[in-house]
Amino acid sequence: MVDIPYEGIEGIPPAEVPDVELYHPRSWWTRYVFSQDAKVIAVQYSLTATAIGLVALVLSWLMRLQLGFPGTFSFIDANQYLQFITMHGMIMVIYLLTALFLGGFGNYLIPLMVGARDMVFPYVNMLSYWVYLLAVLVLASTFFVPGGPTGAGWTLYPPQAILSGTPGQDWGIVLMMSSLILFIIGFTMGGLNYVVTVLQARTRGMTLMRLPLTVWGIFTATVMALLAFPALFVASVMLLLDRLLGTSFFMPSLVEMGQLSKYGGGSPLLFQHLFWFFGHPEVYIVALPAFGIVSDLISTHARKNIFGYRMMVWAIVAIGALSFIVWAHHMYVSGMFPQFGYFFATTTLIIAIPTAIKVYNWVLTLWRGDIHLRVPMLFALGFIITFVNGGLTGLFLGNVVVDVPLSDTMFVVAHFHMVMGVAPIMVVLGAIYHWYPKVTGRMLNDTLGKFHFWVTFLGAYLIFFPMHYLGLLGVPRRYFELGDTSFIPSSAYSLNAFISVVALTVGFSQIVFLFNLAWSLFKGEASGGNPWRATTLEWQTPETPPGHGNWGKELPVVYRWAYDYSVPGAAEDFIPQNQPPRATQLVQGAAS
Amino acid sequence: MAETVLTNSGQPTARLEGWRGIAADWASDQRAFKNVSWGKAMMWIFLLSDTFIFSCFLLSYMTARMSTTVPWPNPSEVFALNIGGKHIPLILIAIMTFVLISSSGTMAMAVNFGYRRDRVRTAILMLVTAAFGATFVGMQAFEWTKLIREGVRPWGNPWGAAQFGSSFFMITGFHGTHVTIGVIFLIAIARKVWRGDFDVERRGFFTSRKGYYEIVEIMGLYWHFVDLVWVFIFAFFYLW
Numbered sequence: 001m002v003d004i005p006y007e008g009i010e011g012i013p014p015a016e017v018p019d020v021e022l023y024h025p026r027s028w029w030t031r032y033v034f035s036q037d038a039k040v041i042a043v044q045y046s047l048t049a050t051a052i053g054l055v056a057l058v059l060s061w062l063m064r065l066q067l068g069f070p071g072t073f074s075f076i077d078a079n080q081y082l083q084f085i086t087m088h089g090m091i092m093v094i095y096l097l098t099a100l101f102l103g104g105f106g107n108y109l110i111p112l113m114v115g116a117r118d119m120v121f122p123y124v125n126m127l128s129y130w131v132y133l134l135a136v137l138v139l140a141s142t143f144f145v146p147g148g149p150t151g152a153g154w155t156l157y158p159p160q161a162i163l164s165g166t167p168g169q170d171w172g173i174v175l176m177m178s179s180l181i182l183f184i185i186g187f188t189m190g191g192l193n194y195v196v197t198v199l200q201a202r203t204r205g206m207t208l209m210r211l212p213l214t215v216w217g218i219f220t221a222t223v224m225a226l227l228a229f230p231a232l233f234v235a236s237v238m239l240l241l242d243r244l245l246g247t248s249f250f251m252p253s254l255v256e257m258g259q260l261s262k263y264g265g266g267s268p269l270l271f272q273h274l275f276w277f278f279g280h281p282e283v284y285i286v287a288l289p290a291f292g293i294v295s296d297l298i299s300t301h302a303r304k305n306i307f308g309y310r311m312m313v314w315a316i317v318a319i320g321a322l323s324f325i326v327w328a329h330h331m332y333v334s335g336m337f338p339q340f341g342y343f344f345a346t347t348t349l350i351i352a353i354p355t356a357i358k359v360y361n362w363v364l365t366l367w368r369g370d371i372h373l374r375v376p377m378l379f380a381l382g383f384i385i386t387f388v389n390g391g392l393t394g395l396f397l398g399n400v401v402v403d404v405p406l407s408d409t410m411f412v413v414a415h416f417h418m419v420m421g422v423a424p425i426m427v428v429l430g431a432i433y434h435w436y437p438k439v440t441g442r443m444l445n446d447t448l449g450k451f452h453f454w455v456t457f458l459g460a461y462l463i464f465f466p467m468h469y470l471g472l473l474g475v476p477r478r479y480f481e482l483g484d485t486s487f488i489p490s491s492a493y494s495l496n497a498f499i500s501v502v503a504l505t506v507g508f509s510q511i512v513f514l515f516n517l518a519w520s521l522f523k524g525e526a527s528g529g530n531p532w533r534a535t536t537l538e539w540q541t542p543e544t545p546p547g548h549g550n551w552g553k554e555l556p557v558v559y560r561w562a563y564d565y566s567v568p569g570a571a572e573d574f575i576p577q578n579q580p581p582r583a584t585q586l587v588q589g590a591a592s
Numbered sequence: 593m594a595e596t597v598l599t600n601s602g603q604p605t606a607r608l609e610g611w612r613g614i615a616a617d618w619a620s621d622q623r624a625f626k627n628v629s630w631g632k633a634m635m636w637i638f639l640l641s642d643t644f645i646f647s648c649f650l651l652s653y654m655t656a657r658m659s660t661t662v663p664w665p666n667p668s669e670v671f672a673l674n675i676g677g678k679h680i681p682l683i684l685i686a687i688m689t690f691v692l693i694s695s696s697g698t699m700a701m702a703v704n705f706g707y708r709r710d711r712v713r714t715a716i717l718m719l720v721t722a723a724f725g726a727t728f729v730g731m732q733a734f735e736w737t738k739l740i741r742e743g744v745r746p747w748g749n750p751w752g753a754a755q756f757g758s759s760f761f762m763i764t765g766f767h768g769t770h771v772t773i774g775v776i777f778l779i780a781i782a783r784k785v786w787r788g789d790f791d792v793e794r795r796g797f798f799t800s801r802k803g804y805y806e807i808v809e810i811m812g813l814y815w816h817f818v819d820l821v822w823v824f825i826f827a828f829f830y831l832w
Contacts, residue, residue, distance in 0.1 A: 016622045023800040120630040123798045188641060196634045199624040207621045226637065230644035234652060237762070246747035247758035249656060262747065265660050265754055270652055277648075558621070 012205045012557055022118055022549055034130075036122035037548055038107045041129045043439065045103035048129075052136050053096035059088040061507055068500025070481040078480040079167035082151030085478055086168075087142075089154030090176070093282065094183060095136055097424055101289035102187070102225065103132060105431060106194045106218045108439065112538035113215045115203025115556045115578075117549045119193040128193070131186030138179040145171035153478060155279070158250035158271050162243040164257060177240040184229045184236075194222045203537075205558035209313065210577070212536045212562040213306065216313050217292020220320040221285045227324070228281035235274035242266070272334055276327035283420050284323040288316055290427035291358055294380045296562075297430055298362055300534045301377035302369030303573050305563035307361045315354035315361075322351045332400050333407045341400040348398035352391070359388060370566065370573070375449035376532075379430025382457040383423050390419025393468065408478070411471025414464050422460045429456065429513070436517075437531045441544050442524030448516040452509070459506030466495050533574050536562050540576050635810045639817045646821050649763050650828055656755040657832075665751035667830050670739070685830050688731045689822065692771075695724030696819045699812045706808035711788055714808060718782035721815065725775040732768050736761070760829070767825055770818045774811075781811050 025031040035041060063084045066076045076084075107125070111118050119125045142149035151167035152160060160166055162173055198211070198219040211219075238249040242263070250271040251263030299306040306312060328336060328344040362384055371377065393415040396402045406412065429452070436444050473492055475482065482488055530539040542552040556578040564575035607626075608616050618624050625633055657664055668681040675683065702717035739760070746761050748754045784790065784803060793802040 013621060016626070020801075121634065121799065121801075123800075188638070192634050192638055192641075195637055196630055200622075200628065200630050200633050202622050205621050207619060208624065209619065210621075226641040227644050230641060231648050233645055234648035237766075238652060241746065241758065241762060245758075247762075248747070248754050249652065249758060265656075265662060267655060267659055270655050274648060274652065 036126045038119045042107035049096050049100040056088045056091035059084040064500040064503040068497040081480045083149045097286045116201040120196045124189045125193045128186050128190030135179045135182035142172045142175045150176050177236045180236045184233045191222045191226050203555045210561045213295040214292040217288040220316050221288040224281045224320050225285045228278045231274045232278035276330045280327040281323045290424040293431045294383050294427050297376050297380040301372045303565045304369040307364040315357045318354040332403050376430040376434035378453045379426045383426040387423040409471035410467045410475045413477045414467035417464045437527030443527045444520045452513045455509040462502045535574050635813050653759040660753040662753040665756045692728050695721045699815045703809045703812045706805045715782045715786040722775045722778035
């Protein structure tokens, strides 16, 4: 199916662009702080995203304490509960996952995997990180301003988001919008770099159809982000104007605190359309890099080429394109014209086709593979299971008639946590175990890693699987407490308490992972350049960790696709992408 | 980086026509857009992203305008001026549009002279473009002042739907910001051209990358885009 070209070096076209001269840092500050090296920027992005992500993790504990044991903890009141929900969602979706996948993994892996010395415009890339950091700081500052962060829910729906009575109406919502605007500006600077690097700065022999799927996932997600974030940008600007200047883009005339408000004539639905035109592609902005990375993890650790590479690529592109025409499936109960539901339910279900292609191909890659159950592989398998689980409940929610009774119940919470919370986090963790040796030159501890995986995977299931049942019972989401509700049986309360205990346990067990990261940095076993015996270019760098400029004097030349594992007749069970065909033949000759 | 790709034998690579050519480029190694420099590719992709921003602004404005139950003020009347005792509808907007379209002309000439490495004419034409741009922003400031004096506010106006003022200030403000940023960059690049930076391929202060005359063309892409957006704003906001 995939043609593996074996022509000689004469077949590789000459370099089209002369090798660039990089900016060379002269001091500690320009080397490690205001660095223009994509690898340093990647680490900066990752650490910042993880730090703010830990805040979101703590917020989830507070929420679970309240849900599991209502009335027990007097330091959590209803307003704070709403603030925790809002900040947890916003941080996790945008400031953690988007930043980590694109800013973190994208920055580190794209130049190395395509054989470039750095991103095309390193200075702009550096600015991207600093604007992102500013956005995170503005977001974090909302915890300390009068009134606290906004409690409008991560969807920030007007009119309620900017009316009095919603927590954080004074400062929280204004800073939240400002932070989002900053994030988008920062992301655009980075995103342009990632896209142009993939399109225009590949090394000799690296065609688009030889790119590892990781790059395809991150690349497609970045293109989507560049087209989806504008809608959020516009929505943020307009909501900010509504709040600060008293315009009425989104605000209908309504009675606020017993008085007719100053607003009138705006359309709350318009905000929802703008928000979800961003919000749905955002789901895939988080998912596509995960798809790409997990494909590489599975292929590497099953010692087998990815099944159906071309179809995997086209599935990524198709999912990316389709995700722009499904947004109103988040709005079935919003009061939009009901017959739109036909269209959006249809497009939503069509997405199941390319997604199913991907899942089948992962499974078929594993089929009769030489599976090494190392920690990255465990997380990759965990991803497939949680993703299929979340995808199946997506079929429920994509259909209008099934969605309507399930809307705003814990079923929805269970669905999106499985599909875009747990599943991508599984990939993030697996990817950290996989690439940590390249970043630091040391392996992460295997025993701690396996413990971490089993606690996280089983724990995540124990947390989110029962939530489906709660949702079917009719337990609503975003409620501070259920109160005396006749249709909810008492077992739901016990289940909630159970979920909370597991959530706290799993949350705290992440300390094992953080300890592993810190401990292995100094005490970990030295990994060498290519501990997983992988084919892709980042494992073939002359130094580990890769030096400034990545490749030493000569850029690598690529002769083959990224998945030459267990090639029949080859001396080893992997052939690096930059290994010339002649050398392979010689080795083959020696072997036979 | 506008030169044709050469093979080892010194011959330019064969180029296929039409869709086959596009498919061949995308299937090739190194670059999907052959002979397009990194900077130019990045500007095009940025403009695509920016198109989505302006589209969202304009679509939101149209939604507001079509869904409001209060009458929309008549733009011909609102943007009319009394000149020499005559009441002329949309005259200021017409002049502004003329100025901005003219600036696209001078920008295109600057790009042309840039490729001829004509240092002085390129710089002068870029400065003329910047002057047109500044004039445009100045006239926009005049228009804003006039409307504000007449009682138009983001949250309301004397003639009808409040969203008229909101959309007007937001959309023209956002576009005006684009023009202003363009003027600043035009002046900065004109200075570099004038100084001869691109003749000696002097390194940029921030990027430490060599400077090329192509930057004039990349600047031109941005400038023409801002003009094009104005045409849409003109059509949808003022002429509707």
